[in-house]
Amino acid sequence: MTDVLTPEQRKLNMSRIKGKDTSPEIVIRRLLYSKGIRGYRIHYPLIGKPDIVFIRKRLVIFIDGCFWHKCPDCFIIPKTRTEFWLEKINKNVTRDCKINEKLTSDGWNVLRFWEHEVRKNPEHIVEMIRHQIKNSPKV
Secondary structure (H helix, E strand, O other), rough: OOOOOOOHHHHHHHOOOOOOOHHHHHHHHHHHHHOOOOEEOOOOOOOOOOOEEOOOOOOOEEOOOOOOOOOOOOOOOOOHHHHHHHHHHHHHHHHHHHHHHHHEEEEEEOEEEEEHHHHHOOHHHHHHHHHHHHHOOHH
């Protein structure tokens, strides 16, 4: 099946996909702030570009898009350019695993949440983050 958009339209469409400050990230950051959980950094220069970083607690948080990171619950194989997309997304999944291993070996605790989890129950995610912060020693 061929693409229904022209190359210019597709380029514009893809250029508008955000890599940071996405809606799910902002939801979690606002909830953290409203619950008094502060002291985190965003856009902190670590491998994998984590969405939220608690430096003193050595905690990194990723909020992964269900499509881009192949959520086991939500991912639907694209109908157009299937081979291209599966190769790209499978590389993302492999890279995520390597990033987790690298950060963990460097002494970081890694939490990953799916975009659909944030939409469904952001309060639960904030509680999980709070629990991890509470049980992590300060550096």
